[in-house]
Amino acid sequence: MRIQIPRGTQDILPGEVEKWQYIEQKARDLCKRYGYEEIRTPMFESTELFIRGVGDTTDIVQKEMYTFEDRGERSLTLRPEGTAPTVRAFVEKKLFGNPDQPTKLYYIGPMFRYERPQAGRMRQFYQFGIEALGSNDPSLDAEVIALAMELYRSLGLKKLRLVMNSLGDTESRKKHKEALINHFKPHIHEFCGDCQARLETNPLRILDCKKDRDHELMKTAPAVLDYLNDDSRHYFEQVQSYLRMMGIDFVVDATLVRGLDYYNHTAFEIMSEAEGFGAITTLSGGGRYNGLVQEIGGPETPGIGFALSIERLLLALEAEGITLPIDKHVDCYFVAHGEKAQAEATVLLYKLRQAGFSAEKDYLHKKMKAQFKAADRKHAKFTAILGEDEIEQGKISVKEMETGVQETVPLDEFISYLTKRLS
CATH class of the missing domain: 3.40.50.800 (Anticodon-binding domain)
Incomplete structure (x- = not known):
């Protein structure tokens, strides 16, 4: 019997792998300029890390994780994303005790999610991401966004769209949550099972539903920006002000919702507007997660980061007709x-x-x-x-x-x- 590659994975052969190496080196060089250091975490972690870190109401935890039991009857999961493992290492190795803060880290490596394979979305996929832990300064939010944009620009991409939103602090999110429940509850029976299950626990996730995104109630749902308190509104305005001073264009979209439970305050996505790129235009996304370190057992520590798919980055380069300057010469x-x-x-x-x-x-x-x-x-x-x-x-x-x-x-x-x- 001929053995074939598992569905949703790929072999990256010579002639193609050089593009990956070029992108990875660009990312490493950029991180060095911005003061981010590399971290390498295990490819599998305790399942509990992702349940607590990513959120038990997310699609990732409920539907997409590769989870197995080892011979010691411990539940382990192939990492579906890089933030929770990085924060786990930050807590376990007490990096919060280092005199130089914030702690600025980056990672490059494979992630695993069981979902329907399609162009740029594989079951084993590769992410580059950064995490900055230990500061509530809105200029750090702007720095993280600027680094993401600069990586794309340095590779020649031009048809990009930066979309931002604020999810607010705990007080703002609580008020918005109540408004969402009141908005959807009378007609929740018209929504899919996932949305019905999330109504009381995490109604914000209803806004990110792919099945019911065309429902009339989606268009009239309460916007989180209308529920920001003064501190949250001021914070978001500062982030925007820094980006304007940097000359980075952006669009504020009150409907933008990140797919993981740990986000608050700044949330953003970078999208490709290249013709023919495809229906799913998102290249990368990220945001602030000020409660995640405590959730994983560490001290109260704010954090912000983003991650991008190298596969989708390659598709964007192809859509814009960009050829990377790969040196294939032998001396x-x-x-x-x-x-x-x-x-x-x-x-x-x-x-x-x-x-x-x-x-x-x-x-x-x-x-x-x-x-x-x-x-x-x-x-x-x-x-x-x-x-x-x-x-x-x-x-x-x-x-x-x-x-x-x-x-x-x-x-x-x-x-x-x-x-x-x-x-």
Whole structure:
């Protein structure tokens, strides 16, 4: 029986993986400039972490988690998102005790959700995300949003739309929750089972329902912005003010609801407006979560972050016709004919790599013409040609592929010669 890849996963092969590496390096470089340090958490955690951290009324916890019991009868879950594991590490390793606060972290890695696979939405998908823990300063909200926007811009994306909302503090959310319950309750029997179950526990999630989004009551639902108290309203205005000063365009959308329970105050999404991108336009999202650290057992600590899907980022690049500047060149390709020439090429190949350059040669004993074709396919900058005659004369021919200029160089000077040329 032929074994096939599991549904909702993908093999990222050479030729494609270089795009991923390029994006990941861009993200790492950007985080260094912004003062964020990398954290790597386990790919599976205690199931309780996500129930408490993500929220037991969310689709992720109720429908999408890969949960299993290990041999010790412990319930474990493949991580469906990166914030809760990062906060768990922050609490468990007492990073809140470090003198330099806020603690600014980033992660890159695979996440797992059991959902219907479609373009840009896989069961194993890759996220880049950042978390800033330890400050209530609205300028930090603006910084997080700015970093997300700068990553997209640095990759060449232009057709972007930043959408923001405020969910308010605990007092504001309580008043809004009561208004939502009163609004939906008389007709809740017209909504799906999920919405009915969430009415009393988390009615905000009804606004994010995909099945009932066209229901008339959705259009007239109380807006959270109308229930913000003075402190929450002032906070949101400050975040907007910082973004304006940075020259970052945004749209305030009172209907924006993030899919996880831990958000409060600032919430945002970045969307692609590229033609042909698809019906689901969201590229990334995030917001503030001032109660999550306490929920996971830590001290009262505010936090904010965002996460983006690398798969969806690649789709956005494709939709805008952007080709990443991937360097596929090999510095030198050895074309060798004859047993002695092959042996000498093997040694020179090793020395050239030791000198810090990329180099390749033929391993299938192909004819010279086929080796030259291989050098072309590898986009070699130089081709080093060795035959029996060159070995006897103690020389090697070096051809610059772009110009076609060919020189003969003493074998013992080859490495220094090519080092100068490549430098």
